[in-house]
Structure formats: structure tokens, C-alpha cells
Amino acid sequence: MFSVTVRDHMMIAHSFRGEVFGRAQRLHGATYVVDATFRRAALDADGIVIDIGRAGEELHAVLAELSYRNLDDEAAFEGMNTSTEALARVVADRLADRVHAGTLGETARELDGLVVTLHESHIAWASYERPL
Amino acid sequence: MFSVTVRDHMMIAHSFRGEVFGRAQRLHGATYVVDATFRRAALDADGIVIDIGRAGEELHAVLAELSYRNLDDEAAFEGMNTSTEALARVVADRLADRVHAGTLGETARELDGLVVTLHESHIAWASYERPL
Amino acid sequence: MFSVTVRDHMMIAHSFRGEVFGRAQRLHGATYVVDATFRRAALDADGIVIDIGRAGEELHAVLAELSYRNLDDEAAFEGMNTSTEALARVVADRLADRVHAGTLGETARELDGLVVTLHESHIAWASYERPL
Amino acid sequence: MFSVTVRDHMMIAHSFRGEVFGRAQRLHGATYVVDATFRRAALDADGIVIDIGRAGEELHAVLAELSYRNLDDEAAFEGMNTSTEALARVVADRLADRVHAGTLGETARELDGLVVTLHESHIAWASYERPL
Amino acid sequence: MFSVTVRDHMMIAHSFRGEVFGRAQRLHGATYVVDATFRRAALDADGIVIDIGRAGEELHAVLAELSYRNLDDEAAFEGMNTSTEALARVVADRLADRVHAGTLGETARELDGLVVTLHESHIAWASYERPL
Amino acid sequence: MFSVTVRDHMMIAHSFRGEVFGRAQRLHGATYVVDATFRRAALDADGIVIDIGRAGEELHAVLAELSYRNLDDEAAFEGMNTSTEALARVVADRLADRVHAGTLGETARELDGLVVTLHESHIAWASYERPL
Numbered sequence: 160m161f162s163v164t165v166r167d168h169m170m171i172a173h174s175f176r177g178e179v180f181g182r183a184q185r186l187h188g189a190t191y192v193v194d195a196t197f198r199r200a201a202l203d204a205d206g207i208v209i210d211i212g213r214a215g216e217e218l219h220a221v222l223a224e225l226s227y228r229n230l231d232d233e234a235a236f237e238g239m240n241t242s243t244e245a246l247a248r249v250v251a252d253r254l255a256d257r258v259h260a261g262t263l264g265e266t267a268r269e270l271d272g273l274v275v276t277l278h279e280s281h282i283a284w285a286s287y288e289r290p291l
Numbered sequence: 292m293f294s295v296t297v298r299d300h301m302m303i304a305h306s307f308r309g310e311v312f313g314r315a316q317r318l319h320g321a322t323y324v325v326d327a328t329f330r331r332a333a334l335d336a337d338g339i340v341i342d343i344g345r346a347g348e349e350l351h352a353v354l355a356e357l358s359y360r361n362l363d364d365e366a367a368f369e370g371m372n373t374s375t376e377a378l379a380r381v382v383a384d385r386l387a388d389r390v391h392a393g394t395l396g397e398t399a400r401e402l403d404g405l406v407v408t409l410h411e412s413h414i415a416w417a418s419y420e421r422p423l
Numbered sequence: 424m425f426s427v428t429v430r431d432h433m434m435i436a437h438s439f440r441g442e443v444f445g446r447a448q449r450l451h452g453a454t455y456v457v458d459a460t461f462r463r464a465a466l467d468a469d470g471i472v473i474d475i476g477r478a479g480e481e482l483h484a485v486l487a488e489l490s491y492r493n494l495d496d497e498a499a500f501e502g503m504n505t506s507t508e509a510l511a512r513v514v515a516d517r518l519a520d521r522v523h524a525g526t527l528g529e530t531a532r533e534l535d536g537l538v539v540t541l542h543e544s545h546i547a548w549a550s551y552e553r554p555l
Numbered sequence: 556m557f558s559v560t561v562r563d564h565m566m567i568a569h570s571f572r573g574e575v576f577g578r579a580q581r582l583h584g585a586t587y588v589v590d591a592t593f594r595r596a597a598l599d600a601d602g603i604v605i606d607i608g609r610a611g612e613e614l615h616a617v618l619a620e621l622s623y624r625n626l627d628d629e630a631a632f633e634g635m636n637t638s639t640e641a642l643a644r645v646v647a648d649r650l651a652d653r654v655h656a657g658t659l660g661e662t663a664r665e666l667d668g669l670v671v672t673l674h675e676s677h678i679a680w681a682s683y684e685r686p687l
Numbered sequence: 688m689f690s691v692t693v694r695d696h697m698m699i700a701h702s703f704r705g706e707v708f709g710r711a712q713r714l715h716g717a718t719y720v721v722d723a724t725f726r727r728a729a730l731d732a733d734g735i736v737i738d739i740g741r742a743g744e745e746l747h748a749v750l751a752e753l754s755y756r757n758l759d760d761e762a763a764f765e766g767m768n769t770s771t772e773a774l775a776r777v778v779a780d781r782l783a784d785r786v787h788a789g790t791l792g793e794t795a796r797e798l799d800g801l802v803v804t805l806h807e808s809h810i811a812w813a814s815y816e817r818p819l
Numbered sequence: 820m821f822s823v824t825v826r827d828h829m830m831i832a833h834s835f836r837g838e839v840f841g842r843a844q845r846l847h848g849a850t851y852v853v854d855a856t857f858r859r860a861a862l863d864a865d866g867i868v869i870d871i872g873r874a875g876e877e878l879h880a881v882l883a884e885l886s887y888r889n890l891d892d893e894a895a896f897e898g899m900n901t902s903t904e905a906l907a908r909v910v911a912d913r914l915a916d917r918v919h920a921g922t923l924g925e926t927a928r929e930l931d932g933l934v935v936t937l938h939e940s941h942i943a944w945a946s947y948e949r950p951l
Contacts, residue, residue, distance in 0.1 A: 376559055421556075425948075469840075547692065770862075
């Protein structure tokens with residue numbers, strides 16, 4: 160199995176609901192350094208998993224929809240906690256939609272899976288992994 | 292599949308038995324930067340894999356039992372080489388015990404697995420992965 | 424010249440005023456991974472620059488006053504942009520106050536200077552350096 | 556499952572054929588920071604996955620065959636694009652040959668698998684994973 | 688003293704002349720992860736050292752003039768070894784030209800100095816520091 | 820001013836004397852990831868600060884004298900605490916001796932200074948800087 164990963168980041172504000180979150184129930188924020196990994200059993204005719212330039216652009220586009228925002232005000236996240244793990248899924252699912260729509264190129268439709276990791280600090284990160 | 296990882300570290304002395312270890316048969320030591328990854332198929336009612344604060348505290352507690360010690364003197368490791376990979380298992384198993392005992396919270400009992408990685412330097416690390 | 428550095432982090436929300444900030448004029452947030460460096464010409468009687476344990480605790484205390492907050496609501500920052508470089512100075516000055524107050528130990532009064540670096544992402548960071 | 560990883564690097568020149576590569580069709584180069592991960596279900600009699608010293612030496616030997624070269628001139632790569640993902644497979648297959656030849660020690664024949672990751676920059680990397 | 692740093696990268700081919708370079712006399716290549724640090728004694732009216740967005744764009748523009756090229760073919764480097772330290776100076780001097788030309792904004796003319804660091808691998812890097 | 824840095828590591832056991840060290844008064848150990856920075860005002864005739872290959876070898880030789888040892892048993896450190904900052908000086912002074920002895924090459928005698936940084940974990944490091 161082959162994989163290719165690209166890294167970018169986003170900066171957001173949010174707050175959490177639930178006692179388990181302690182001080183993080185207050186409005187605060189985070190930089191998420193985001194790694195998107197694209198998996199594929201065999202390389203395409205060009206000898207690659209995916210056009211890495213396009214992969215970076217699509218990840219950047221997905222993150223631009225979230226970055227520099229207060230996620231508490233976004234309709235898409237109403238009623239959910241935008242935890243690091245939950246946001247990893249949001250980014251992965253939006254990337255998957257773009258793969259299926261052909262935005263990452265025709266051969267990207269042969270990708271087998273996707274992993275998205277959000278690093279919230281030097282001591283904590285979360286991932287979501289899904290098939291394509 | 293979701294995962295959440297927390298990082299901490301420990302500093303220990305030890306020596307190895309066996310020719311394969313060369314100079315590391317002498318008493319020496321290591322800083323292990325330790326990553327503990329908790330895996331779960333679905334998020335809990337709060338939208339998380341695990342209470343990340345508690346996860347960090349439990350990892351810290353497990354490492355505190357080992358840190359600032361000469362592992363050659365610890366009864367728990369009598370007759371075994373405390374290699375990086377062997378210590379990764381020790382940390383993972385002790386974390387698993389705490390998960391089963393409910394120390395990481397009731398919903399942590401639904402965790403699917405655990406990976407522990409010990410970084411012994413900038414050019415070498417080892418992992419142990421197990422189900423829960 | 425000797426130096427010792429300890430690392431911690433804080434997670435905050437804020438917004439900026441001024442066209443130069445573009446989209447960052449909206450309420451957003453950041454994780455700052457914070458490095459505090461203590462400089463000293465000669466080691467103390469224990470052979471150290473500073474008690475590294477206390478240094479970490481004092482840095483943690485300074486960051487706890489800022490973390491999990493919306494800095495736009497803090498009286499201390501009224502009328503100023505809480506840019507990464509400006510916050511580096513805030514952290515450095517508050518650490519310097521603690522050094523002068525003796526919170527970092529008597530011999531810490533012999534420190535020569537302080538550098539604080541705030542990493543806002545994997546591709547951007549800012550520092551403030553001052554004498555003590 | 557246990558794993559042990561060692562890191563080294565190589566510096567090469569190459570160019571790509573295919574419109575998808577844009578400016579990378581020109582002769583350019585890369586530093587690849589290379590992580591080789593060895594997987595094994597159980598530890599050997601010494602309590603290790605593999606002799607980490609030998610693992611590092613064998614990885615270094617494999618990379619020395621590629622480093623400080625223009626890959627466009629290497630017969631082994633005629634007709635293929637030496638993409639990061641394709642080179643990850645080359646390194647993994649050459650390490651697997653050495654494992655099978657016994658160069659990494661007799662007990663290394665019990666290894667279950669191998670993952671090789673090539674980091675081409677701070678924002679992009681690729682992996683190839685195979686059984687042994 | 689304040690500073691702000693932005694990071695980007697370039698990928699180039701080159702070779703060196705001189706016995707001291709050993710195997711690096713052959714055509715090979717490198718990824719340079721490049722950190723550009725801008726220093727300033729006092730913050731500007733917006734509370735910043737420099738417009739970090741513009742700083743990143745200007746660094747990217749300087750690196751784009753070098754990236755995806757064989758530096759042996761560039762007239763600008765005729766008769767010189769494009770060592771990591773020499774390239775750090777090239778990047779710093781070109782950034783300084785842009786600062787003086789006003790490309791980084793009017794207030795950037797008040798910058799005191801510049802440091803450029805090129806990371807050639809995980810175990811080697813070089814810097815060039817200059818006043819402005 | 821130019822600089823070149825090379826990285827290596829050592830693994831040692833030791834203990835500290837003095838109440839300030841708390842649990843670190845017990846025999847324990849550390850991995851030190853060591854960065855040695857060589858500074859020079861102008862490049863030599865080959866366009867470099869120092870032969871980076873030799874610099875790496877000399878750093879490795881200095882660290883080999885310390886690594887895989889219990890520093891409490893070394894005559895060289897009798898009566899001193901081998902704190903991270905004190906060891907940074909030991910490494911820097913031993914490298915300086917080698918520079919002065921000509922081991923790093925004739926042109927290395929024109930070096931202006933040296934900085935040695937020892938990383939003891941992901942959250943703490945210490946440096947010693949000296950002229951040459």
C-alpha cells in the first residue's frame with residue numbers, strides 16, 4: 160500500500176459544551192496543523208498516488224472554509240462539539256467529497272482511503288481514517 | 292476510525308544483556324518521548340474519543356512510576372531487557388489496565404485499541420499496538 | 424553564555440484591527456507553543472542556570488492566565504493587537520516580573536536575559552528578547 | 556504488534572516526465588529524510604524486534620546506493636518516474652531483500668512487515684508498506 | 688528586540704567543486720526548508736514586526752526563482768559553490784533587496800536585521816545573519 | 820555572520836546532588852540530542868564555513884566519549900552536577916579543543932564561535948555559547 164501526505168493549517172475560535180471540557184468550555188481557539196494522507200494500492204500511469212500539487216490545493220481550499228472563523232457561529236456545526244477528532248472527520252469527509260467529484264483528477268477516483276490528522280499542540284493530536 | 296494521541300516523557304537509566312547490544316550493555320540511560328494513541332470507532336456523546344485531559348494525566352501517572360529510576364533495579368523488569376519496544380508494551384499494558392479499571396472514564400471502556408510509541412532519539416523509535 | 428529553555432502552550436481566541444490583517448480581522452484563534460529561554464553568564468552553585476522544574480511551573484502559571492480565553496475581552500489588552508510578537512513580549516515581561524519577585528528562586532535573580540518564542544503554526548513564529 | 560523505526564536521509568537529483576508534474580519536469584533535486592519501520596508480532600529472545608544498530612547500517616547502505624546521484628542516469632530507474640512514493644517502494648524492496656538474505660540477522664527473518672516513509676519537505680511525505 | 692519568522696522550502700539540483708566535498712562533487716540535489724527571520728527593535732503602529740502574509744509571499748517569490756532548477760546552470764552562481772551557507776546568504780540578500788525596495792511595506796523599512804536558515808536534512812542546517 | 824549546525828545524540832546515566840533536583844537525585848538517564856553550531860564571519864575559499872562531514876565526525880567522536888556511560892563514574896565530572904547546561908559546555912569546550920588542534924581542518928581555525936545545544940526532551944533544552 161502506498162500513501163502520500165500533505166500538510167497545511169487553520170486557525171479557529173470555538174468553545175465546548177459539557178463538563179468534561181473544563182476550562183475549554185470558555186471561548187478560546189486553536190491552530191490545527193493538518194495532515195491529509197491519501198492511500199492507494201497501486202501507483203497510477205504517472206507513477207504517483209495523486210497529483211501532490213492538487214492535493215495541497217484541495218486541502219488548502221477545505222481548510223479555507225473553516226479558517227479564521229468562530230466555529231460556534233457556523234451552521235454546519237450546530238449542536239455538535241467541534242473537538243479535534245470531530246474536525247478531523249469534517250476535513251476528511253470534505254476531502255472525500257472532492258475526490259468523488261473528480262476535483263483531484265480522474266485517477267484519484269482509484270484512491271483506497273484517507274486519513275486526516277489535526278495537531279492541536281506539540282503534545283496532542285487526533286485522526287480520522289476512512290475508506291474512499 | 293478515530294484516534295486521539297497525547298505526548299509526555301520519562302528519563303530512565305538501564306543496561307542490556309546480550310552481545311547484540313554492544314556498548315549499550317554498559318549502564319546508560321534514555322529520555323523516552325512517549326505518544327499514547329487511543330482508538331475508537333465512534334465518538335461518545337460529548338463528541339470525543341476520550342477526555343484528553345484525563346488521558347494526559349493517566350499517561351503521566353504511568354510514566355511517573357518508571358521515570359527517574361534505574362530500571363535494572365526494578366523488580367517488574369527482572370530477567371527482561373527493557374528495550375524501547377519492550378517498554379512500549381509495558382506502558383501500553385499499564386494504560387490498558389487503567390482503561391479497564393475505569394480510570395479514564397466510563398465511556399473510555401468503548402475504546403477499540405491503543406498504540407504506544409517511545410522515541411529514544413531523533414533517529415529511532417519503537418511502538419506497541421494492542422486491542423482493548 | 425548559558426541558556427535553558429522550557430516549552431509549554433496556550434490556546435486562545437482573538438481578532439485583529441487593521442486592514443493589514445485581512446481575514447484575521449474576524450474572530451479566530453490560535454495555539455501558541457511557547458518556548459521560554461533563560462540566559463546566564465555563569466552557572467549557580469548547583470551547576471545550573473535555573474531550577475528547570477520551577478521554570479516550567481512559572482511558565483505554565485503565566486500561560487494559564489491567558490489560555491482558554493478570548494483575548495478581545497481581556498482588559499490588559501484593550502486597544503492593542505494581540506499579535507504573536509506582542510504576546511511574546513507579554514509573556515516575557517510577566518516572566519521577568521516573577522524572576523524579579525524571586526518566584527524562580529534567589530539565584531535566578533542573577534539571570535542576564537530572557538527570550539520568549541511563540542509558534543503559531545508549523546510555518547510561522549515570533550520572539551521577544553529582553554535583558555533582566 | 557511491535558515496530559522499530561530508524562531514520563536516515565539521502566540527497567538526489569532527478570526530473571519527472573508528464574504534464575502533471577509542472578515545474579518538476581525540470582532537473583531539480585530533493586533531500587529525502589527516510590524512516591524505515593520494521594514490524595513483528597512478538598519480540599525475539601533478546602527482547603527486541605531487530606538489532607537497531609544493524610537496521611540503521613542496512614538502511615544507510617541502501618540509501619548510499621542512491622544518494623549523491625542524478626537518478627535520471629540510473630539504469631535501475633529507466634522509464635519510471637522516481638516520485639517520492641515510487642522511491643519509498645524501491646527502498647522498502649531493497650531492505651526486504653536484505654532481510655531475506657539474512658543481513659539483518661537470523662531472527663529478522665521473523666519480521667512481519669516493513670514501512671518506508673520518505674519526507675520530501677516539511678509539508679509533504681510518502682510511504683510504502685509491504686509484508687515480509 | 689522582536690522577531691517574526693516564516694518558513695517555506697525549495698528543491699534544487701547542484702554539484703560542488705573541491706575535494707572537501709567528496710561524493711557531493713557528483714550532481715545531486717536537496718530540499719532546503721527555509722526560515723526567514725525579520726528583526727525589529729519596536730513594533731509598528733499595527734503592533735507587528737512585519738505583515739506576516741506579505742513576508743511569506745516575498746519569501747515564496749525569492750525561493751521560486753531558485754526552486755526546481757539545476758543551480759549549476761544558473762548564471763548567478765557561476766564560479767561559486769552553492770553550499771547551504773552560501774545559499775542562505777543569497778536568499779537573505781534577495782529578501783533585503785525587497786525590503787529596501789518597499790515590497791514588504793513602508794514600515795518594513797524600519798527592520799533592523801534578517802536571518803535566513805536553510806535546513807538541508809534533519810541533521811544539518813546553515814544560517815546567514817545580516818543587518819538591514 | 821554565517822553558521823553551520825550538525826546534529827547527533829548521546830545516551831547517558833547520571834544522578835544529581837542538591838535538593839533543587841528533587842526526584843532527579845536518583846540514578847536516572849537521558850538521551851541528549853546535540854546540535855553543534857559553528858560560526859564564521861566569512862566563508863572560506865571553498866565557499867563553506869566548515870567541512871560539514873568532518874564537523875559531524877568530530878561531534879560524533881566527542882559524544883562517543885560520553886555516550887553509553889554512567890557519568891557519575893567518570894573522573895572528569897567528579898564533584899560537579901552533569902546538568903544539561905553543564906554538559907553543553909563540556910561538549911563545546913571539547914569541540915573547541917579539536918578546532919584549535921586542527922582536527923576540523925586548517926581553515927576551521929578561522930571560526931569565530933561555537934554554540935552547543937542539548938535537547939533533553941521535547942519540552943526542555945540548554946545551550947552554551949563561546950568564542951573560538
